Amino acid sequence: MKGMSKIVKTVANFVYGFIIIFGFYIIVHGHLTPGGGFQGGAVVASAFALALVSYGSVNSQKFLKKDIFSLFESFGLTLFIVLAFSGLGITFFYNFLANSGNWFGDAAVIGTNPGNMNTGGLIPLMNIAVGLEVLSALGVIVLVMAKGAEFTRKKENS
Amino acid sequence: MIDNLPYIAVAIFIGLGIYTLMYKKNLIKIAIGICLIENGVNLFLITLGYRKGAVAPIYTMAPSGQSMVLPTPQALTLTSIVIGIATTALILSVVMMIYKHYGTLDTDEIRRLRG
Amino acid sequence: MKKIIFAVAFLIFASFLLVSAINMRTFGDPAISDMDDYFIENAQKETGANNVVTSIVFDYRGFDTLGEATVLFTAVVGIVALFRGVKK
Numbered sequence: 618m619k620g621m622s623k624i625v626k627t628v629a630n631f632v633y634g635f636i637i638i639f640g641f642y643i644i645v646h647g648h649l650t651p652g653g654g655f656q657g658g659a660v661v662a663s664a665f666a667l668a669l670v671s672y673g674s675v676n677s678q679k680f681l682k683k684d685i686f687s688l689f690e691s692f693g694l695t696l697f698i699v700l701a702f703s704g705l706g707i708t709f710f711y712n713f714l715a716n717s718g719n720w721f722g723d724a725a726v727i728g729t730n731p732g733n734m735n736t737g738g739l740i741p742l743m744n745i746a747v748g749l750e751v752l753s754a755l756g757v758i759v760l761v762m763a764k765g766a767e768f769t770r771k772k773e774n775s
Numbered sequence: 776m777i778d779n780l781p782y783i784a785v786a787i788f789i790g791l792g793i794y795t796l797m798y799k800k801n802l803i804k805i806a807i808g809i810c811l812i813e814n815g816v817n818l819f820l821i822t823l824g825y826r827k828g829a830v831a832p833i834y835t836m837a838p839s840g841q842s843m844v845l846p847t848p849q850a851l852t853l854t855s856i857v858i859g860i861a862t863t864a865l866i867l868s869v870v871m872m873i874y875k876h877y878g879t880l881d882t883d884e885i886r887r888l889r890g
Numbered sequence: 891m892k893k894i895i896f897a898v899a900f901l902i903f904a905s906f907l908l909v910s911a912i913n914m915r916t917f918g919d920p921a922i923s924d925m926d927d928y929f930i931e932n933a934q935k936e937t938g939a940n941n942v943v944t945s946i947v948f949d950y951r952g953f954d955t956l957g958e959a960t961v962l963f964t965a966v967v968g969i970v971a972l973f974r975g976v977k978k
Binding site: 647648649650651653687690694697698701709710712715716722723724725727730732736737738739740743744747750751754757758761762764765768 | 934935936937938939940941943944945947948949952953955956959960962963965966969970973976
Binding site for chain 3: 776778779780781782783785786789790793794797798822823824825826827832833834835843845846847849850851853854857858860861862864865868869872
């Protein structure tokens with residue numbers, strides 16, 4: 618498909634940074650505010666769909682490559698499984714970093730509080746892994762279907 | 776009867792989805808009907824866990840002294856939405872390959888061109 | 891003949907849905923909520939996270955999240971395999 622006019626390209630160039638940073642903010646603060654891995658990954662994938670629509674599917678293959686997205690997706694799912702197996706001394710999904718004082722291990726104040734980032738245990742790491750996987754999976758789906766739509770349309774032009 | 780308005784909305788969603796599946800002949804409209812039924816079921820899951828006059832189940836800056844909504848149906852609905860995305864993407868890919876092979880999107884024509 | 895059978899079946903099904911939606915329990919009054927009361931009371935002390943929904947999705951019921959990540963991965967594998975013969 619062809620790209621859009623110069624006004625659309627200029628505004629989209631300005632807006633990409635805000636969308637990607639807002640999506641990563643939703644992923645990382647998943648244990649304090651509403652959000653988490655799945656919602657933040659969907660917000661970042663919408664930035665890739667914006668790039669595809671505003672530049673056209675032929676021009677955007679110069680900076681959106683399918684192989685890097687596929688690598689990140691496999692890496693995200695493997696990281697999630699490794700984190701699940703790492704507490705196997707007691708049980709399968711055991712949260713061994715909560716309330717222990719090590720890495721994400723402060724104890725949370727009971728009741729309403731403004732929110733401390735250092736709490737949560739294994740939950741922020743799992744949020745990052747699942748967010749990476751959903752981001753790349755939706756990016757691969759959008760890119761492959763755009764190229765396939767180009768392929769199934771050429772027949773009626775001849 | 777006017778108190779149960781969310782449940783009547785769910786019944787209308789699922790009824791319209793079944794009507795689209797039975798009476799329409801375009802393949803894209805059938806895919807939209809499947810998507811309507813999935814969204815109706817997700818809405819039903821969320822509205823089962825509501826308490827009157829309660830707030831969201833998050834402790835950051837929550838107003839003190841109020842009860843909270845049940846959190847378990849919201850966790851189940853998150854999983855169901857992601858599975859709906861996967862199903863819709865696969866259905867649309869198969870429809871694209873059917874259009875490339877047969878040249879038409881009408882189910883009566885595709886049934887007649889068999890062989 | 892086929893149209894009459896379709897119309898009668900659709901009307902019976904739609905009346906099932908509407909009658910059961912009108913006669914359901916009143917909105918905003920769950921019947922049994924013991925498990926959710928335990929989650930609301932003890933989620934901050936045991937997991938240390940402020941968000942109760944996230945601690946259910948990743949800590950108390952993490953096995954369902956593993957199944958869902960696998961479903962998403964399998965769907966992407968299926969889509970890439972369908973469009974494998976497309977060249978330029």
